[in-house]
Amino acid sequence: MGSHENRLAKEASPYLLQHAKNPVDWYPWGPEALERAAREDRPILLSIGYSACHWCHVMERESFEDPDIAQAMNELFVNIKVDREERPDLDQIYQLVVQLMGQNGGWPLTVFLTPDKRPFFGGTYFPPHDRYGMPGFPKVLQAISSAYRERRGEVDLQAAELTRAIAQVTATEKEGVDVAAVHALSAKDRLAQAVAKLAPRFDAKHGGFGSRPKFPNTMSVDLLLRYAALDGDVPSRGQVAITLDAMRAGGIYDHLGGGFHRYSTDERWLVPHFEKMLYDNALLLRLYTDGARGLDEPRYAETAREIATYVAREMTDAGGGFYATQDADSEGVEGKFFVWSRDEIKTALAADSSAEDFDSHQATQLALAYFEVTENGNFEETGKTVLHTPRTLETVARDLGMTHEHAKQLLARIREKLFEVREERVKPFRDEKILAGWNGLLIGALADASTALDAPEMLGLAERAFAFLRARLLEEGRVLRHVKGDIVKGPGFLDDHAYVGNAAIDLYEATGKPEYMAAARAMADSLLLHFADRDNGGFFFTPNDGEALIHRAKDPYDQAVPSGQAMACLLLLRLGSLVEPSYAESAVAELERLAPAALENPFGLGQTLAVLDRLARGTVDVVLVGKRDDGRTRALAREAFRAYLPNRNVAWLDPSEPASREACAALAEGKAPKGEAPVAYVCRGRTCSLPVSVPTALRELLAEGKLDG
Known part of the structure; x- marks a missing residue:
């Protein structure tokens, strides 16, 4: 060269x-x-x-x-x-x-x-x-x-x-399908059929789908979680738990720095391809947050927090946007940054004079046993080990004669010390492009997780990133594709508009700020103007004023990221519920057209099925009436966000802020404060509850009707 x-x-x-x-x-x-x-x-x-x-x-x-x-x-x-x-x-x-x-x-x-x-x-x-x-x-x-x-x-x-x-x-019509029968199915029966189709591909031993290589397939796991939590399906609950636990325990997860690698080269989630993609971590942040809510498991909340910490530390631009990827290789060798030998662990945990209370021998024993670092290693023929945790900390502590609490405290110190040593290594290359769509996925996940996990630092990250997009990549509702340094490229594609539009609604729901809803509407208006197929329905991937290629595709299938078509439908359904019913019309038509194909192929159209579930099951609308900076309003909001409600809308109606009524015009009518105290209404379909002002009363209202299909 x-x-x-x-x-x-x-x-x-x-x-x-x-x-x-x-x-x-x-x-x-x-x-x-x-x-x-x-x-x-x-x-x-x-x-x-x-x-x-x-x-x-x-x-x-x-x-x-x-x-x-x-x-x-x-x-x-x-x-x-x-x-x-x-x-x-x-x-x-x-x-x-x-x-x-x-x-x-x-x-x-x-x-x-x-x-x-x-x-x-x-x-x-x-x-x-x-x-x-x-x-x-x-x-x-x-x-x-x-x-x-x-x-x-x-x-x-x-x-x-x-x-x-x-x-x-890319055509999705299915020959010989009884369309009327598909549309007659209840939401519960639709999920049941989808889950039955997914079942043969599920790995009951290791979790996830297929054998090797094994990808997280978050859209399929989300369908299992919906069926488990909304319809009480016990087998699906077990499958979600196996998958989330196995991914977290495997080498696909970075046990020192947080965040997930791209995929596992084996069926056990053990040895990954080491690149880290922004979109994977966005989708998994949302999945683990929903796992914490839907299965009531704090360990999933911990994983979600660690993903957010990783993104804040490694993938955040000084201006607030999020970088695209981190490489698999460093110094020309795949995985070199991440793997460890036994001697490297021992050296890293050697006692130093500033840590008299740190027993390096005990720490080394625990680290080698807990992360299963062996003499021969598990990574190719290198003698190095991809850190993973096949046994629980409680089991390892017992084998070593430690109390669980002591082992827990010691492990925190071990991770800290190993991370510090690893930081001295040559880091993998980082692609510092800031892609609008991928940023939208992460902004939305951070906004939602911040409310579920009571993590204001996540909301700060999300708001800063959206401000960056608004300054650099949004132009009167049009979303450009990406920016790096001073160079901006566009136009953006369907997924850019759909992902960022949904992120704006996630931020509105988390903050109650009407300007986020205004931004979502502007992007939806652009989406309808430039991507909608007015002749045949649905949405093209490329805009009508973009470069002409050999085919203008309408691709409803999920890839590594959710289908842009499904996410466009989700954006329009949400706006239809919150602001103006006419937004939902083209989305409803497209979802009904895709329903037979989605039920036939849930693995390829998982996001479409999730949005169809919203359409078929109906939404749970929580309308908060009161000043949005009032602690009592916030206390009510927390209940709405802590519950597992995947088909939820949250509207904020602040009597002192006229723009707040416009931001949720479709839900605002007839909602009024009850004296001085903020109140919440819960609406399902066309029926709303009486206003409640006590968080526990709202919690009970939200729990009603979860298992009625």
């Missing part, structure tokens, strides 16, 4: 900048590359990845830094590099190519296109030489180039067929 810089050196994306010194003549996606391909009638080699992707780094080292491979790429193709976090629209379309060819998708994604952007061949990682039963990358390059030059008719036919298939594959 020389000092030569290609066109990527002018980009803001850390992922693209990582490739700026490759000998490959990379272009960013844009008119310059596409025009050259058309002018020279050259095929396009499109490579998509992201900065925290381990195999992206491997392919770069093996192929893109190899002068001979780079020369072949430069002579035969127009080479385009894309950061999938910047351009999820491109990634969404071209991932389908690999899947349609019968392979698993993933990154790095390698797709070959005609100059008019139509794909004709694709794969993911290619090795530099024939191995793993895969052809070497140079052989692939020559074969693709030869086919393009010598068998052009076949290439054009393949491109036409793949492009047509891409348009068809």
Whole structure:
């Protein structure tokens, strides 16, 4: 690799900048590359990845830094590099190519296109030489180039067929489904059917779904939690508990720094791929918060707090926004920052003069036993161990002859000391892009968790981040995609508008500030204007004034993040309940259209089913009437937030603040204070309770009717 810089050196994306010194003549996606391909009638080699992707780094080292491979790429193709976090629209379309060819998708994604952007061949990682039963990358390059030059008719036919298939594959109508029967099901029966479909994939021994690699699949676990807590299903309750406990105990969780890694390479949650993604931690923060509420388990609240602490410490920009990812590698080695040998543990816990009350021998015994650090290790052939906690602290303490309380205090000191030592290591690379949608997921989760866990510091983080988005990425209701430094890129996609819009409502519910509801309405108005399909219903992923690609997709499926379509429907339903019923109309139509497909495939449409549950079951609306800074109003609000009410709306009606009535106009009518004391009304459907002013009375009202389906 020389000092030569290609066109990527002018980009803001850390992922693209990582490739700026490759000998490959990379272009960013844009008119310059596409025009050259058309002018020279050259095929396009499109490579998509992201900065925290381990195999992206491997392919770069093996192929893109190899002068001979780079020369072949430069002579035969127009080479385009894309950061999938910047351009999820491109990634969404071209991932389908690999899947349609019968392979698993993933990154790095390698797709070959005609100059008019139509794909004709694709794969993911290619090795530099024939191995793993895969052809070497140079052989692939020559074969693709030869086919393009010598068998052009076949290439054009393949491109036409793949492009047509891409348009068809996102259709969700199910042939032969009795739609009337689906709509006649009660909310409880719908969840029961969904859970029955999920059951064969559930791992009863280790929790979660499938075998290896194993992802958190938060949307599916959320369905189990809904069925357990709202409908009293005992097996689902056990499945949620097994999953949340096993993930927290496994190496997928960072036991020293908090937060979750991307996924586990095994079925036991033991050895992760070590990258940490903002969206995973946002979704898991919300899931563990709901687990604490729905299953009444304080240990899940502790995990939620530790996720928030991790985000505040590692992923927060000075301006308040949240960074995108942390890498799996440090010093070019995957996991090096996170793993430990027995000797490293012993050295780290060696007594020092400033801690006379710290018994290093006892601490070492406890750390090695509790985190199961062995001589041989559990991470590849390195002799290093991924910290995990297969046994409870109580069990380990008993085996070591310690009291549980002493072990608990000692463990806190151990974690502190190991963390301090780990902080001296070379940290993994951090991608400091601030993505609007991912920030929306985390802002919403922090706002909700702050109220459930009585954690004002989380609310402070959420409000600061939203202020950052408002200053840098919101323009009169339009949400831009991301910012890094002084460079802002847009327009934003459907998920950006839906996630940030829902986050604004979460902040409104947590604070009672009407300006958050005004922001949510502005984003919903933009969403309806730029993303709604007025002819066929539903919502496109790309805006009507964005770049024209080979297909304008409407993708209702969850990926690593919840479906943008489902989250758009959730935003509109919430606004319909709180502000103006007409907001809900297009959401209701789309949810009813998707219902049969969602029941058929709950694993792929879990978020859609959760929003359908809100529609079918109806909401629990809590209207707080009183000054929002009055401690008595806050005490009532706490009861609303501590209960597990996934289909909840909270409205704040402050008689001294006219804007507060506008922010919850659909629920404000007929609600008045009862003398001087703040009061709360609980409404289900079109029926509202009498006002209550005592928190315990509100708690009882909220507990009513939870198990009636």
